[in-house]
Amino acid sequence: MKIPKRLQPLLDDGVIDEVIGQLMSGKEATVYTVRCGREVRCAKVYKEALKRSFKKATQYQEGRKVRNSRRARAMEKGSKYGRKQQEETWQNAEVDALYLLANAGVRVPKPYGCFDGVLIMELVTDDQGNVAPRLGDVSMSAEQAIEDHAIVMHYVVLMLCAGIVHGDLSEFNVLVDDYGPVIIDLPQAVDASANNHAQSMLQRDVANMAHYYGQFAPELLDTQYAKEIWALYEDGELKPDTVLTGRIDTTDGESDVDGVLAEIKAVLFEEQKRQERLAQTDE
Secondary structure, eight states: OOOOOTHHHHHHTOOOOOEEEEOOOOOOOEEEEEEEETTEEEEEOOOOOGGGOOOOOOHHTTTTTOOOOOHHHHHHTTTTHHHHHHHHHHHHHHHHHHHHHHHHTTTOEOOOEEEEEEEEEOOOOOOOOOOOBBBBOOOOOHHHHHHHHHHHHHHHHHHHTTEEEOOSSSSEEEEEETTTTOOOOOTEEETTOOOTTHHHHHHHHHHHHHHTTTTTTTTGGOOHHHHHHHHHHHOOOOOOOOOOOOOOTTTTTOHHHHHHHHHHHHHHHHHHHHHHHHHHHHO
């Protein structure tokens, strides 16, 4: 195949030895399979800001710390240098999140480094070496859906304990190999303590997962994991080994109308995104 322009420098420098083919193209990046020595990995080539269709990016970047004061000022002013630094910050956020979450016990692809806007990482495959499918392409029994949903909720807890909310968790950002779910796509991951949208993003992430797995196990649609997880987090009681129930005590007898509306909006928002992604695939 014709070598993509962004991958040629990595070939020249020996970071990768061969570009095998394009794996997928999404709203923020194009992913290729590449050979590095004897291993097949993937190269995620981030799209430039003007070519990305990731909406409300500023909400995700809120609260991200930039240690270099000159870089921070340039990013605030929106200068050419500042835009370049903002792009690097966006891309490096995924590398940082992958290392952080792997250490926290979340199953994510192993990163090997980011080189001029190209992230080299593990290619997730099944035991036969086939590329693992996205969750949205997988059907399952009710029993399997309940089991995998519990695993993903545990990962949500581990992420929050590590200070992160995924922010864009859906059936499109979870792979499934022979050992269960693998979380992917983290450049938009937000700082749970510094981002004012963290709670609503976590609610949306959890609602997306309930909506998808609920197709196979409808009882999951009535769970309240987002409220339970966030309440424990706010009270300082959320731990990596916390056992969730999917229920929350409402002893005051009052209905949480705002919470219900937020979950409904989250599901509708994700359905709109799903349709947009399907339309992009058809194109």
